[in-house]
Amino acid sequence: MEDPIYRVEAERRRGRGAVSNPTGRFEPTTREGFDDGWDRDEELYTLPTEVIVEKPRTIIAKNDSPDIGFDRSINPYRGCEHGCVYCFARPTHAFQGLSSGVDFETKIFVKPSAPDLLEKELRAPNYEPKVIALGSNTDPYQPTERQFRITRGILEVLDRASHPVGIVTKSALVTRDLDILARMADRQLARVAVSVTTLDPKLARKMEPRAASPAKRLDTIRRLSEAGIPVSVLVAPIVPAINDHEIEAILKAAWEAGARNAGYVLLRLPHDLKDLMRDWLVEHFPDKLNHVFSLLQGAHGGEDYKAEWKTRQTGVGPYAWMIGRRFETAAARIGFNERSFKLRTDLFRSPSKETGQLSLF
Numbered sequence: 001m002e003d004p005i006y007r008v009e010a011e012r013r014r015g016r017g018a019v020s021n022p023t024g025r026f027e028p029t030t031r032e033g034f035d036d037g038w039d040r041d042e043e044l045y046t047l048p049t050e051v052i053v054e055k056p057r058t059i060i061a062k063n064d065s066p067d068i069g070f071d072r073s074i075n076p077y078r079g080c081e082h083g084c085v086y087c088f089a090r091p092t093h094a095f096q097g098l099s100s101g102v103d104f105e106t107k108i109f110v111k112p113s114a115p116d117l118l119e120k121e122l123r124a125p126n127y128e129p130k131v132i133a134l135g136s137n138t139d140p141y142q143p144t145e146r147q148f149r150i151t152r153g154i155l156e157v158l159d160r161a162s163h164p165v166g167i168v169t170k171s172a173l174v175t176r177d178l179d180i181l182a183r184m185a186d187r188q189l190a191r192v193a194v195s196v197t198t199l200d201p202k203l204a205r206k207m208e209p210r211a212a213s214p215a216k217r218l219d220t221i222r223r224l225s226e227a228g229i230p231v232s233v234l235v236a237p238i239v240p241a242i243n244d245h246e247i248e249a250i251l252k253a254a255w256e257a258g259a260r261n262a263g264y265v266l267l268r269l270p271h272d273l274k275d276l277m278r279d280w281l282v283e284h285f286p287d288k289l290n291h292v293f294s295l296l297q298g299a300h301g302g303e304d305y306k307a308e309w310k311t312r313q314t315g316v317g318p319y320a321w322m323i324g325r326r327f328e329t330a331a332a333r334i335g336f337n338e339r340s341f342k343l344r345t346d347l348f349r350s351p352s353k354e355t356g357q358l359s360l361f
Contacts (some may be wrong), residue, residue: 001285005303007240008020008021008047008101008102008316011346012044013046013084013102014046014101015046015209015210016063016105016106016196016208016209017082017083017084017085017105017206017207017208017280017285018083018085018090018100018101018102018104018105018276018279019204019280019282019283020036020101020102020203020275020279021099021101021102021103022099022100022272022275022276022277023095023248024102024330025091025100025230025271026118026168026264027233034039034284036079039248047102048106049081049105049106049107049108050106050107050108050212050311050341051108051110051144052107052108052109052110053110053111053112054078054109054111055111055113056109056111056113056114056117057117057312058117058121058227059074059093059111059113059114059117059118059121060072060073060074060118060121060132061073061075061267062276063076065309066310067172067309067310067312067313068136070130070131070133070166070218071130071136071138072130072131072132072133072138073132073133073136073196074109074118074132074134074140074154075109075134075136075137075138076110076114076134076140076148076150076151076154076281077109077110077111077138077139077140077142077145077150078092078093078096078108078109078137078138079093079103079104079105079106079107079108079109079138079142080104080105080108080138080139080142080210081105081106081108081143081210082105082139082142082143082144082170082171082208082210082211082223083208083209083210084170084197084206084208084211084242085206085207085276085280086207086237086267086273086277087138088162088237088268088269088270088273089104089137089138089272089273090104090276091271091272091273092137092272093107093337094110094171094272095189097226099144100271100272101279102275102278103299104194104296105210108142108144110117110148110150111150111182112142112148112150114150114153114154115150115153115154115157118154118157118158119157119161119351120179122157122163122350122351123350123351123353127350129164129345129348130347131164131165131166131317131343132158132162132163132164132165133155133165133166133167133168134165134166134168135167135169136168136169139168139169139170139211140154140167140169141171141173141174142171143173143210144306145161145171145173146173151177151316152176152177152180152331155177155180155181155184157191158184158189159180159183159184159205160186160346161345161350161351162189162348162349163189163291163343163345163348164182164188164190164343164345165189165190165302166190166191166192166193166343167181167190167191167192167193168192168193168209168234169193169194169195169196170194170195170196170197170211170212171211171212171220172212172217172219172220172222174192174194174204175220175223175224176221178224178227181224182224182227182229185227185228185229185230185313186228186343187344187347188344189343189344189347190229190230190343191229191231191232191341192224192229192231192232192286192341193231193232193233193234193261193263193351194217194218194220194221194224194231194232194233194234194254194259195233195234195236196214196217196218196233196234196235196250196253196254196308197214197235197237197243198214198243198250199246199249199250199253200214200243201213201214201215202247203243205241206284207239207243209243214327218253218254218257219257221257221258221259222257222331223231224256224258225257225258225259225260226258230260230261230341231258231259231261232259232261232262232263233250233251233254233259233261233262233263233350234263234264234265235250235251235261235262235263235264235265236263236264236265236326237265237266237267237268238265238266238275238290238323239292239293240266240267240268240292240295240296240299241288241292242257242285242288242292244323246262247323247326247327247330248313248326248330250335251327251331251334252328252330255334255335256297258337260335260336260338261332261336261337261340261341262327262336262337264297264314264323264327265313265314266313266314266315266320266323267279267296268312268313269296269305270303270305273305273307275332277292277324278293296315297317298314298316298317298318298320299316299317299319299320300316301316301317306329308325323327339351
């Protein structure tokens with residue numbers, strides 16, 4: 001892992017989180033670099049973001065996972081330009097025949113038809129309204145949203161239908177939609193969770209290079225709270241020996257900004273994400289590589305990651321127990337989680353198929 005053949009040159013990946021681009025796990029062949037004997041000085045080009053339009057047939061994804069608080073979600077985008085090296089969604093790019101490394105943050109799939117598909121699905125005669133999660137996989141307010149405005153289109157549909165929504169983001173762009181979110185929050189139809197990984201801007205730039213700065217995220221919490229939108233903070237992910245010392249400080253800063261609920265997630269490394277994380281640590285914290293994975297393995301029964309219900313997000317064992325107690329103690333002392341933000345479903349009205357005079361008949 002000290003010098004993987006699929007490592008991307010530093011100059012080319014400037015502004016990207018992953019340091020490598022391994023072959024997707026479903027691909028029949030792998031790539032290998034070698035010296036062909038031609039000593040040519042080639043100009044390196046930076047890796048641009050490629051946007052790929054996707055045309056799905058449906059837009060609401062269902063799940064029956066017993067350890068998450070929603071059973072349906074919408075993901076306007078596949079891949080995420082934020083480039084968070086730790087993102088548990090990275091391995092999903094393998095289903096597109098792509099790498100979970102640099103491909104994940106440079107090849108972004110967009111779904112412009114999402115609002116229309118949503119309106120169609122909400123009109124189904126047997127549709128039962130429950131909270132729809134936005135941002136359960138990739139960030140709905142990543143940079144590409146500035147151009148495509150798909151998330152805003154989805155919110156406009158949900159607002160008209162009085163349908164509840166919960167958003168998870170680490171982007172300040174969510175404040176662009178304060179008008180819709182505040183209107184929905186007045187009817188107990190919207191809440192937002194902002195992920196704050198660290199308060200250290202230098203560490204944030206290494207871990208999540210194109211996401212909002214820590215200060216900007218705290219300001220986002222403040223603006224959401226001032227607009228009357230219930231806002232939570234997610235201390236996520238907690239990376240052993242990298243940002244675990246910041247739990248209490250993040251909670252204190254988020255409370256002062258206006259967050260009133262809080263949660264945390266221990267670093268998750270499904271599939272090839274564990275190798276990407278090793279590459280990243282070799283690049284940025286080589287002296288902590290063994291320590292980080294020793295603590296992670298202690299929290300997952302000796303493995304880098306164990307995807308078991310109820311414990312996959314918190315881990316088990318002494319280290320995981322300590323992290324849990326630290327978080328709970330600090331959250332309780334500050335005043336977090338004293339009340340829940342329960343969203344209403346009884347206001348839902350199926351979107352009208354016709355508009356204008358034809359709707360009168």
